[in-house]
Amino acid sequence: MAQLLTSNQLHDLATSLTELGALTELVVLAGCLVAAGLLVRLIRGTDAPHDSIWFGRRIVDGVLFPLLALALAYAANLVLHATSDAAVFKLAVPMLISLVVIRLSVRVLGVTFPQAHWVRILERSISWLAWIAVVLWVTGVLPVMMDAMDDVHWKMGATRVSLRNVVEGTISAALVMVVALWISSAIERRLLRGTGNTLSLRIMASNLVRAGLLTLGLLLALSAVGIDLTALSVLGGAIGVGVGLGLQKIAANYVSGFVVLAERALRIGDMIKVDGFEGRISDIRTRYTVIRALNGRESIVPNEMLITQRVENASLADPNLCLNTTVTVGYDTDVRTLRSALEAHVRAVPRVLSDPGPSMQVADFAADGIGLLVLFWIRDPENGMGNVRSEVNLAVLDLLRSLGVEIPFPQRVLHVDAPAAPAAASTSGVSPAGA
Helix, strand or coil, X not given: CHHHHHHHHHHHHHHHHCCCHHHHHHHHHHHHHHHHHHHHHHHHCCCCCCCCCCCCCCCCCCCHHHHHHHHHHHHHHHHHHCCCCCHHHHHHHHHHHHHHHHHHHHHHHHHHCCCCCHHHHHHHHHHHHHHHHHHHHHHCHHHHHHHHHHCCEEEECCEEEXXXXXXXXXXXXXXXXXXXXXXXXXXXHHHCCCCCCCHHHHHHHHHHHHHHHHHHHHHHHHHHHCCCHHHHHHHHHHHHHHHHHCCXXXXXXXXXXXXXXXXXXXXXXXXXXXCCEEEEXXXXXXXXXXXXXXXXXXXXXXXXXXXXXXXXXXXXXXXXXXXXXXXXXXXXXXXXXXXXXXXXXXXXXXXXXXXXXXXXXXXXXXXXXXXXXXXXXXXCHHHCCHHHHHHHHHHHHHHHHHHCCCCCCCCCCCCCCCCCCCCCCCCCCCCXXXX
């Protein structure tokens, strides 16, 4: 009976497509597609981002184009169906619905997980499933399959669950999760737009929004599948015990991450030193913080370590950082005159601040000469400290050479003892033994 019904539907569809009215429907459908493209181009303008979910990189690969085309085609189908059997739109409307589902899932997953390799495989799987569903729907096989799956059922406690409920619930759950990811991605992008001192708070807010929306989407998805949410209370208790015992370190890192973001003691861009590793904070996640050293190496530091250990922050209250270098000059040097010349010469080095300006201090009186300590300030330690110290050393060396100031070599005093005088010859006339 099912095969006969399918054959009749296909025969009627093929007959309708060969009639003269099908050409009119094709023209109307083409007009709907052109109108949808023009509307998308008009709405998009020139300022739309290239990774927009609504518009995509081009006009036709976003969500808005198939959505507008579906709305126009559905309206045209209602108008034409009142006068004749719109066979073309019977094919076009399911295909546009499938295209909306594909574009929505592909764009949302691509924006949410831009670096994940499994997203490409999932996109192809969704595309294949969507087009197969269209073919089954057009041929009339899909309703027959759904009725057959409804006959396969079982009991889950007091609830009767059929295979059809599971399939429909899974599809609904997938759509709910995609929409939740879409909303959270849009909110996160809006929160993280721009820079400033509130970037850490905005990152924390975006993480909370994404976690809340995904949790809500998961609950709605489980409800759509037919799972009783009251049973999750037992699961929640078990998860709480697991977190308290086996996952306490991971939970501590997550809690520490929110504390770091909320207190703003550490911010993205700060130069810090923790556990012997020094670098600039490039990212703060809920579980760990990424620190990039000046040589390009990156360290992933658990957030708990940032709470429980001493952290040196060179950018917390004041981005200015004091550096120093040492030099030794001879004791015959006019140190007072040298100080003013040296401070002026170091002040001319690029990246060295004029306020507070460089200064010179007499550090010690060494065995070889007078030890001088040159202090100077910079504002951008993230651009490197060894390079600016090297430029200061070169400037000091050029100045000392131009002034004829001696950088003394190590001096040592060598004491040479005179050799002992030989024993005087005996005056008794006794010859040495053996003579």
